[in-house]
Amino acid sequence: xxxYIVEMRHITKRFPGIIANDDxxxxxxxxxxxxxxxxxxxxxxxxxxxxxxxxxxxLGEIYVKGEKVEFRSSNDATAHSIGxxxxxxxxxxxxxxxxxxxxxxxxxxxxxxxxxxxxxxxANREIAQLSKDYGLEVNPTDLIENVPVSVRQRVEILxxxxxxxxxxxxxxxxxxxxxxxxxxxxxxxDGLRNAGKTIILITHKxxxxxxIADRCAIxxxxxxxxxxxxxxxxxxEMANMMVGREVDFHRHKSEAHFGKxxxxxxxxxxxxxxxxxxxxxxxxxxxxxxxxxxxxxSGNGQTEIADAVTGLxxxxxxQVLLNGKDITHAPIRTRAQEGISYIPEDRQSTGVVMxxxxxxxxxxxxxxxxxxxxKGILNFGEFSKNAEEMITRYDIRSGQGAKTIVRSMSGxxxxxxxxxxxxxxxxxxxxxxxPTRGLDIGAIxxxxxxxxxERERGAAxxxxxxxxxxxxxxxxxxxxxxxxxxxxxxxxxSMTRNEVGRYMMGVKEA
Ligand SMILES: Nc1ncnc2c1ncn2[C@@H]1O[C@H](COP(=O)(O)OP(=O)(O)OP(=O)(O)O)[C@@H](O)[C@H]1O
Ligand SMILES: [Mg+2]
Numbered sequence: 438x439x440x441y442i443v444e445m446r447h448i449t450k451r452f453p454g455i456i457a458n459d460d461x462x463x464x465x466x467x468x469x470x471x472x473x474x475x476x477x478x479x480x481x482x483x484x485x486x487x488x489x490x491x492x493x494x495x496l497g498e499i500y501v502k503g504e505k506v507e508f509r510s511s512n513d514a515t516a517h518s519i520g521x522x523x524x525x526x527x528x529x530x531x532x533x534x535x536x537x538x539x540x541x542x543x544x545x546x547x548x549x550x551x552x553x554x555x556x557x558x559x560a561n562r563e564i565a566q567l568s569k570d571y572g573l574e575v576n577p578t579d580l581i582e583n584v585p586v587s588v589r590q591r592v593e594i595l596x597x598x599x600x601x602x603x604x605x606x607x608x609x610x611x612x613x614x615x616x617x618x619x620x621x622x623x624x625x626x627d628g629l630r631n632a633g634k635t636i637i638l639i640t641h642k643x644x645x646x647x648x649i650a651d652r653c654a655i656x657x658x659x660x661x662x663x664x665x666x667x668x669x670x671x672x673x674e675m676a677n678m679m680v681g682r683e684v685d686f687h688r689h690k691s692e693a694h695f696g697k698x699x700x701x702x703x704x705x706x707x708x709x710x711x712x713x714x715x716x717x718x719x720x721x722x723x724x725x726x727x728x729x730x731x732x733x734x735s736g737n738g739q740t741e742i743a744d745a746v747t748g749l750x751x752x753x754x755x756q757v758l759l760n761g762k763d764i765t766h767a768p769i770r771t772r773a774q775e776g777i778s779y780i781p782e783d784r785q786s787t788g789v790v791m792x793x794x795x796x797x798x799x800x801x802x803x804x805x806x807x808x809x810x811x812k813g814i815l816n817f818g819e820f821s822k823n824a825e826e827m828i829t830r831y832d833i834r835s836g837q838g839a840k841t842i843v844r845s846m847s848g849x850x851x852x853x854x855x856x857x858x859x860x861x862x863x864x865x866x867x868x869x870x871x872p873t874r875g876l877d878i879g880a881i882x883x884x885x886x887x888x889x890x891e892r893e894r895g896a897a898x899x900x901x902x903x904x905x906x907x908x909x910x911x912x913x914x915x916x917x918x919x920x921x922x923x924x925x926x927x928x929x930x931s932m933t934r935n936e937v938g939r940y941m942m943g944v945k946e947a
Pocket of ligand 1: 452453455456457475476477478479480481482483484834835836845846847848849850875
């Protein structure tokens with residue numbers, strides 16, 4: 438018998454209408470990086486939520502270091518040296534990094550001789566030391582609200598280390614990071630393994646698995662398909678196995694036929710809340726049938742451009758024209774009606790209504806129109822008909838189909854729903870911000886195909902993506918943004934990937 442540090446045996450977990458995990462058995466070796474790969478909704482987060490004590494399995498057993506455990510809460514899991522970094526971090530904004538880390542396990546000092554008080558000095562020292570030992574580079578006294586996402590994630594890692602976790606679960610940690618931050622995180626994970634920790638890593642990016650993992654379990658619709666040795670498996674093999682068919686990594690793009698100018702942005706300047714310009718005199722235009730991609734490192738003003746076009750942010754200077762009409766100061770709703778669709782970056786707060794059904798969410802853009810409503814009376818039959826069609830076309834998977842409450846859906850499937858809803862409007866201008874973040878490779882293939890179809894239909898497409906490969910595959914025209922300025926705008930074919938990468942770093946003449 439193998440000496441596993443964690444063993445999950447015959448785990449089954451049902452939710453209304455769906456078996457999220459169906460008789461799954463995995464064993465994790467001490468000190469390995471064990472990856473979990475599977476389509477959106479395959480059951481990865483559910484399986485790990487059970488190991489972390491947030492759900493209890495309907496059937497099956499969990500063993501930690503040979504001992505059978507029955508966790509009632511994540512505190513039980515923490516007591517068994519298990520830690521987890523969730524995709525949505527759980528930190529208190531106006532606390533310092535150290536305060537967040539000790540929250541719940543505060544070291545006590547003596548105050549006035551008898552009143553216990555938190556000994557923050559000691560905590561700060563310990564945390565600074567842990568940060569140094571594992572190359573995490575955080576400053577314990579910084580406030581959470583002042584540090585970027587990548588640092589918050591490292592605070593979550595420190596939280597696990599501070600609680601002496603030996604088994605660390607990461608649920609899609611790289612989905613929120615830029616390429617250089619991903620490299621940094623993978624180094625940290627490697628360091629954790631070298632220090633003897635056991636890592637479980639959920640990710641959709643097979644290259645990351647190739648780079649860092651020892652073994653990889655593949656889940657498909659709740660079932661375990663295989664556990665592979667990463668060294669001997671190819672990317673294509675892993676991809677095919679998880680999707681259950683041959684995955685096509687090649688994009689079939691027809692020749693460009695540009696029509697009339699749909700969007701024109703002239704000398705656009707956008708200020709942030711501190712009245713500092715984050716978009717500086719940016720000008721570009723997009724034609725019917727053109728994909729204009731803005732490439733750039735995160736935080737260089739690209740989302741603010743999208744927000745200014747849709748009306749979520751105000752332009753302090755310049756003009757935005759849609760089909761020749763000045764919409765610079767038009768209300769958001771008017772712009773949508775005039776023909777703008779928007780797939781925003783933060784889908785959970787601006788993309789969907791989490792406590793509405795899938796069917797209602799899919800009708801959000803059209804419920805005021807016939808046949809969805811007539812004279813103010815909603816026609817729910819049409820709502821579900823619409824939902825059923827879109828569920829098939831966009832492969833939206835959930836427990837109860839159209840009736841499913843969106844909150845209970847897997848992250849990737851929530852996203853497919855928003856993308857489908859916005860594409861179906863067949864607007865003149867479609868803005869995609871990070872459209873494939875968090876999607877599995879099969880779903881990415883599907884979304885890319887839909888984007889190219891919309892281009893062929895004659896839509897003007899603004900694509901904002903941190904994934905350089907996505908930009909290179911889809912764009913007709915690339916604008917590279919750096920520090921709020923479009924440094925270079927050129928036909929996609931005229932620049933190499935490396936040139937685009939150099940402009941992204943602010944090098945003016947590549
Ligand atoms: N609390 C819940 N209530 C009802 N259904 C749920 C709940 N949590 C998960 N599910 C369902 O279980 C299935 C598996 O979801 P899970 O979140 O584990 O998928 P995943 O593999 O992590 O997907 P993704 O890559 O999109 O994050 C999904 O169909 C989801 O709708
Ligand atoms: Mg998940």
